[in-house]
Amino acid sequence: MTDVLPVTFTAGTTGLWRIERITTVTGDGLPAAARLLVEEEAPVAGPRVPPTVATSAPGWVLCGTVSNQRYTTAAELALLNARSPALGRPGATVASLIPITKSQAWWEMAQDERRGILEETSHHIRRSMDYLPAVARRLHHCRDLGGPFDFLTWFEFAPENAAAFDDLLGELRNTEEWTFIEREVEVRVERASV
Amino acid sequence: MTDVLPVTFTAGTTGLWRIERITTVTGDGLPAAARLLVEEEAPVAGPRVPPTVATSAPGWVLCGTVSNQRYTTAAELALLNARSPALGRPGATVASLIPITKSQAWWEMAQDERRGILEETSHHIRRSMDYLPAVARRLHHCRDLGGPFDFLTWFEFAPENAAAFDDLLGELRNTEEWTFIEREVEVRVERASV
Incomplete structure (x- = not known):
């Protein structure tokens, strides 16, 4: 165990982010909720136990881990690291959580x-890089954790870059890679003033 | 979520496998115990919760998942699939569980x-293939699960192939890949008659 960072996304009544809309792209959707709470857990030495959620609470909980790169080459990683902004920029008041599941194939x-398929054919990394630093991105893995999704990708950007972000999603959804997507939901949020 | 298989290894007083020895190779060891219980869980839709272990019980519990290939190419996978035997062969009465942790680097x-490093320099896949079908092998991932190890590899073989298995371990431990191993323990077991 080294620097794996567990992150929990809780949709309910609390959290910094106001849920603007939840769009079902492919497969089953997710229930509506008012707020999204994003929590980074302190890495722990013991087995990871998902948070307990009261059954009366609205919404849903998704857990993932920021973990090692699975496809990115050293050359790509150097470019990504040079261009990628940190999360939490003051002007990045819009965000999007996109949980996806890929097929058994x-x-x-x-x-x-x-x-x-991911890069040589579909140019997933290069396309995403074209939108840096405007659209900050963090990938969370969850396939091995046993939840309903394989990945949770979190994007943050300024309102004036929302159209560009939608262009990126449109590009990716037209790739060969996306023919392997069995479930996709987009949760679009805005930073709440209170 | 597709076909991820969670597996739990419990060292204590029950289980098909009698623990012959626990060898600390690098870093911290593991406590002694009499038996090793290997349980494949039915894949579940909810978040994975590690089994509860009574604090008075001796031994330890390690969890991992049989998940997708991370390094193997299609050509290598075809060779591996053609040569790899199933687990549970009647003559394979000896087994070895090797939990390892790799470094942050x-x-x-x-x-x-x-x-x-894994294959072009250290030939991890090719070396392991040379010992098929004598030494059956199954890899379990646990880095994202939050336990103390990154991988749990399980090997099964007949007693007459034990020396060959030790040769394989000796080869791997002399590779560049192994310079990144921070913790390694070997748990050698034999199938119990009762």
Whole structure:
């Protein structure tokens, strides 16, 4: 265990982010809620236990971990690190949480086949890089944790970059990689003033 | 979520496997125990909760998931699938559980750098393939689960192949990849007659 960062996204009645809309793109959706709470847990030595959620509470809880790179090459990582802004910029008052699940056919492919589709064919990394530093991004892995999604990607940007962000989503959804997406939901949020 | 298989290894007083020895190779060891219980959990839709262990029980519990390939190419996977036996062969009465943790320097490398060291330099996949079908192998991932180890590898073989298995371990421990191993323990077990 080294520097894996667990992050929990709780949709309910509290949290810094006001949920503007929840859009079901593919497969099952997610229930409506008023606020989204994003919590980074202190890394712990013991097994990870998901937070207990009162059954009467509205909303949902999704957990993931910021973990090691799975496809990015050293050359790409150097470019990404040079261009990627930190989360929490004062002007980045809009954000989007996109939980996705890929198909069994995707996961049964070997590493080089998945890399080939993700980048050589679909240019997932290069396309995302084109929107840096405007659209900050953090990927959370959850397939091994047993939840309903494989990944939770979190994006932060200024309101004036919302259209550009939608362009990025449109580009990605037209790629070969996206033919392996079985479930996708977009949770668009805005930073709440109180 | 597709076909991720959670597996729990419990060292205590029950289980099919009698613990012959626990060898600390690098870093902290693991406490002694009499038996090892290997349980495959039915995949569940909810978040994964580690089993509760009575504090008076001796031993330890390690959890991992059989998940997608992280380094293996399609060509390598075809060879591995053709040569790999199933677990549970009647003659494979000896087994070895090897929990390992790699360093932060390993995990901070990009995908192509880690693949380069693992296979192009250290020949981890090719060396393991040379011992198939004699030494059956299953890898369990646990870095994202929050436990003390990154991987749990399980090997099964007949007693007459024990020396060959030790040769494989000796080869791997002399590779560049192993310079990134911070903790390694070997738990050698034999199938119990009762």
